[in-house]
Amino acid sequence: MTKGVVAALVGLLLATPAHADRALLIGVGSYPNLPASLRLQAPEEDARRLAAALTSAGFPRDRLELMTATDGTPPTRAAVLASLDRLAAEAVRGEQVLVYFSGHGAQAPTLTPALEPDGFDELYLMLDARAWDGGAGRVPGAVLDKELAARISAIRAKGADVWFVADACHAGGVFRSGGADIRTKALDTKQLSIPARVSAPGDALPPGLAEAPVDPAGAGRLAAFFAAAPGALAIERRLPLGSPDARPLSQFSYALARAIAAGRVRSLRDLAVAIEATDAGIGGGAPKPSFEGSLDMGVLGLTPDRPRRYPLARAGRTLSMPAGIEEGFAAGDRVALYIADTRVGESVVLESGIGASRLAMPPGLPPGAAEGAAALQIVGDAEHQAALFAAIAPLSARGAAEGLEVTGRLWRPGASRVCPPLSADDPPGTRPVSMLALPALGQCDVLIATIANRGTVAVDVSPIYFEADGKVTGLGYVGGGSARIGPGEQRRIAVRALTQDKQGKPLPEGVERVAIVALPAVTRSPRDLRGAVGTVVTRSGALASLDVGAGALTYRWRVEKR
Incomplete structure (x- = not known):
């Protein structure tokens, strides 16, 4: 089922699972050929912490390549491209490949306008990056976005899925809302002596680069996590907040490693929910991450819910x-x-x-x-669920929830051990269902609910999911979107029923529920409860007294074998 997760930084105890997935983790911060003022403290530690989170969660160390100035092969442009080419050459159908980069991003005028409508290339600066080379018309030591895209396409052409993560930005400016300990990871073009424009050879394309790539039949899926949406800034700061052991880390990578290490990795979408919930600690001016592509993929074969x-x-x-x-x-x-x-x-x-x-x-x-x-x-899951639902029940159908309209559709693709993925649009064969009289769901059935704000003011909406096995999690929005829903806007959630896992092992059956908790939009950034449902509601009772405008809509169904 599509499930939200709670972010955490943990040590995990579990035997290594058998799978063939692979990961390439690149952290670049020292930049010996650039002025000392442009060097970053966080990226190399980001990559090491992510590697530790993955291996602690059961990912095989021999399937992970770590590239920093002091770990493994130094991440020069040539070395990184060689590693990507090797991933493409060795990729096999059915595996998942993680490609992660933390470091500086920048923009430069493109020499291939046929590939860049805005006239700029996005750059990822590797260890040997230097200032602009006018003769070559490029930033030495930088990997272009189109070069990276071509190699990712080559991996996918083998039938492998790719999960790409970039903790970098390519916009100038200063992030001012978080305090003196925050630093952006963007470079202004003037800092690298990049000109405003260059003489481009018309629509000619260099060898090895094609027009927008077309996925061949059988190509693997692609999902991408970006620390900052286009035009926004990725940041590094001292983390954990308020801790005497705080050190410079990238905010996005910190949240990512915590979420993976927590073992709540049922899907990439769930991981995205955890990251978004953690970012609330920065404040209203925080950069907004972006999550795109096939977010219902698993996370590198990792098993969720470990101690x-x-x-x-x-x-x-x-x-x-x-x-x-x-x-x-x-x-x-x-x-x-x-x-x-x-x-x-x-x-x-x-x-x-x-x-x-x-x-x-x-x-x-x-x-x-x-x-x-x-x-x-x-903490007992069943105990959590009972206490949580008891706290939400008094909020039903009042306050900020009064302006919400929830409509449902049901997709029944047929039972199988491996359920088909859910597309961004409703699959053929979906049919309307009443959210107030939902039928029983069987293996692979998907309930799709659309939450529309028919009111006149914005509300912060957190869908909370009560599973048959007693777990309580937050649900991500299909297609993305923040917890704040303005008048006339809508979001979609999806819940997939499972009565057996991929190995055929039976899973718990019984009653499940979703509670759509709504809060008045009275803060600069949305109040998203999905990442902390166990705390905000279960024991402190804070949800009921959060403000007088709190409200909720609840729906229930039964999961059973058919």
Whole structure:
């Protein structure tokens, strides 16, 4: 089923699964050929942290290539292109390939106007990047967007799926809303001596580059995550917020690694929901990430919902933990303390914020043990679901939800172990259904709900999904879109029923629900509850008292074998 996730930074305990997926992680920040003022502190650590999150989550280390100035092959332009070519040569049908880049982005006037209607190439600056070379008409050491696209197309032509992630930007300007610790990852053209225009050879295309690529029959799927939408800025800042151990990290990559490590990786769309929910901690001026393509793909064959462990540090007479409300923690939660695989005690959460929590120091903890201990959150899914639904029930059909109209459609493609993907548009054969009298859903059935704002003011809408197995998650919007829905706007959500997994193992059957929680749009940025449903509602009761305008619409159905 399409499910939202809660972002987290964790250590995970699970045997490595058998799969053939691969990952290429590129982090470039030192830039020895550019002025020292242009060097970045975060990207190399971004790539290392993402590699650690993937391998801790069960991704095989020998299927991952890490490229930084100090890890593996230095990421020069030639080395990166060679690695991409190697991925294309070795790609096999059915695998998923992650290509990740963190570093500087820029724009330069194009020599191929037939491929760039706006007249500019987007550049990804590698380790050997230099200032503009007028004779060659390019930025040495930079990989052009079209060069990258050609190699990704070659991978997909083999039938492999590609997940591309870019934590970079190519717009000038300054991000001013977050404070002195925030720095953009964009380069102004003047900083690289890039001219405003160049003499371009008409519509001629260089060898190896074609017009907009056409996907061949059987081509793999493509999904892309961008730290900043076109014209916006990617940033680095000191993270976790407020932690004494904070260090310069890229905001987007930080949220991505936390979400992967959390084990809530049922689909790329769910991962996107987790990232968007985490970004609320920056404030209303935060850059807005962009998520495109086949977001219902899995995440590198990783298994979701693993036990999650969080490293602890001594903070005076208490313990600090780099995990907060994004991970579902709230004051009063009880957690178990471990050193390696040995349980050494139990503690309670004293207070929790975004990215950090403070725990009570348990009595009898051996001297020095806190620095080597980890906390494991102990929460029952069924208990969470019951408490959450009880908190939402009083909000039904009032307040900000009064202006919402929800209509449903049902797609029944036929039961199979591997269900067909859901397209951006409703597939042929979908039919209208009443959201107030939903039929039972069987294996592979998809319920598609359209949420339309028929009111006169904007509202912040968080669809929360109650699964048959007791889990509670937030749902991503099909085709993207923020939690804020203006008058006349609409969003779509989709829930896929599963009664067995891909190996034929039975999955829980029973009643499922979706609650569409609406809040008045009274803040600069949307209030998105999907990434913290366990905390905001279950124990603190904060949702019911968040403001008097809160409201919700709830719908239910049954999942069963047919």
